[in-house]
Amino acid sequence: MVCVLLGLAVLAVFWPALRCGFVNYDDPGYVTENWHVLHGLNGPNIRWAFTAVAASNWHPLTWLSHMLDCQLYGLRPEGHHLTSLLLHAANSILLFLLLNRLTGALLRSAVVAAMFALHPLRVESVVWISERKDVLSSFFWMLAVWAYVRYAEEFKVQSSKFKVFYALALVLFALALMSKPMVVTLPFVLLLLDYWPLGRLQFGPKFSWRPVVEKIPFLVLAAGSSLVTFLVQEHAGAVASLTRFPLGVRLANIPVAYMRYVAKNFWPTDLATFYPYVGRPAIEIIGAAALLAFITGLALWRVRTSPYLAVGWFWFLGMLVPTIGLVQAGGQSLADRYSYLPGIGLWIMTVWGLRDLAAARPLFREVTSLAAGLAMVIFAILTFRHSGDYKDTGTLWEATLRSYPNCLPAHNNLSRWLMDQGQWDEALDHCRKALAILPSDPTAHDDLSRIFLHQGNVDEAIAEGLRSIQVQPSSEVNRQTLARAYLQKGDFAAAAASLREAIKIEPSASEAWCNLGYALLQQGQIPEATAAYQRALELNPDYALAHNDLGNILLRQGRLDEAMGQFQRAIELAPSLAEAHYNLAGILAQRGRLAEAIAQCQKAVEIQPGLAAARQRLAALIAARERNSGR
Helix, strand or coil: CHHHHHHHHHHHHCHHHHHCCCCCCCHHHHHHCCHHHHCCCCHHHHHHHHHCCHHHCCCHHHHHHHHHHHHHHCCCHHHHHHHHHHHHHHHHHHHHHHHHHHHCCHHHHHHHHHHHHHCHHHHHHHHCHHHHHHHHHHHHHHHHHHHHHHHHHHHHCCCCCHHHHHHHHHHHHHHHHCCCHHHHHHHHHHHHHHHCCCCCCCCCCCCCCHHHHCCHHHHHHHHHHHHHHHHHHHHCCCECCCCCCCHHHHHHHHHHHHHHHHHHHHCCCCCCCCEECCCCCHHHHHHHHHHHHHHHHHHHHCCCCCHHHHHHHHHHHHHHHHHCCCCCECCEEECHHHHCCHHHHHHHHHHHHHHHHHCCCHHHHHHHHHHHHHHHHHHHHHHHHHHHHHCCHHHHHHHHHHHCCCCHHHHHHHHHHHHHCCCHHHHHHHHHHHHHHCCCCHHHHHHHHHHHHHHCCHHHHHHHHHHHHHHCCCCHHHHHHHHHHHHHHCCHHHHHHHHHHHHHHCCCCHHHHHHHHHHHHHCCCHHHHHHHHHHHHHHCCCCHHHHHHHHHHHHHCCCHHHHHHHHHHHHHHCCCCHHHHHHHHHHHHHCCCHHHHHHHHHHHHHHCCCCHHHHHHHHHHHHHHHHHHHC
């Protein structure tokens, strides 16, 4: 009954997620603009999932889950949200079953699972499609802990099954790591569970090294995953330098971040998609560190009489270590998604602690029961409302700015979304606000370059593009923006140079290869341009513009059949590509298929009324048809 109620509660509370769309925060790279993901599960894409280091991570199972969603639902976001929602429901049920098996305390296990399931801190992990890795890795993590508990039970009675469950725990841990490497702390959590409630790890005369030695294979997996993750993120430029976030700033943030996680766990206000680093007064840092030390000391003091306090507290502290900022990935000071599994430890120590306090106090027991029920209702309401913040990109970042007006990524992402909506003046306003927060911000300079390019201020666009690259030379995206400015100016050599640098940074950037082909074509370097377009199509066979441009090269070489095939493929992939209709019309006209040529030209003019060449060709084709009909 508890399992059914948990599942139904999760579906009800997170129901608004099914009405949310994709957002511009990682979703394009993970799903909407990722060619491999969009084309679902097949041999080449599965190989890519296990060999790619895209999105600054190596998490092949996460890629496979997104591919499966695209195969099942296409780009209908409700299907992608439903998968994450079901995984969270499964995690909540597994947590309940796991705690109940470990402790036999059904009601307390149910309360902890409900607090985990319905808390608004879970929204980012569940409703943000790109954070699939969180709920997926946690699913395998829960199963790995379950397998380890079964191993401990079977080993205790010396059953022949204990080796099977131990091996299963290792396999499930590997699957969790291949979904999201943050779960590297599992061996530490298993040691905590060995102490309480399993009672396998005891200190003093009865101390045994076996529970520690058992964790060595888990630690080997964790170390390997940590090394791969660090190398991948460093290569992708995701690891922040000490120049950007000095060691002193990081160390000062750690106690504050820990206590902010605690505060948001029990009083979830001002939740946001991004929490920027802000200067903290010394008294706040010292106070947070002192409070952290006090709770740690209290947990250790009561470790024999109330072991759940130490287990829950060190569960929370230890699981956050990979994301607390010693190695800074990204620019956030903390993140709701990082609390997904660590927060369980806080609820374990709270629920078991209140139960012990209420054991001999009937009135207190009634008060705490009422408080727990009220907290669940409040959390459910807050989660229901917060889920709606992911309705679309604009709603998401506007909600963040209401709580944190100086959030730089919120201004940057909102600016880019407004550009996509054609609201250039509003985009410029947010771009200016971003530069007011951080004058050297490379993303804001890149956005300003795009805005100037749209306005036709090519020289200003180039100047802003150069500023963005000066600050962030490792950005493939910024180099592509600069290249587009050079292309618009007609400086094809400079554009080609910028695009080659972009390709060095990200060799799989199909757009960079396509634009490089165009720059080389304009310089008369036909073989090199052809090779660049072919490489773009190897990386993304559905790149309509590359098909069209390659068709133009084939047309120049008189290879009409091949050129016609490229134009037809471009139209099939992008029916609104006016230039492809215009080009196809030229070949059809050469072959005397005037009616079809006229239809293609009319389509080109309909799509792009300002395409003068299409209007001229259409007039010439109609005149030719009339002359033919006159004869």
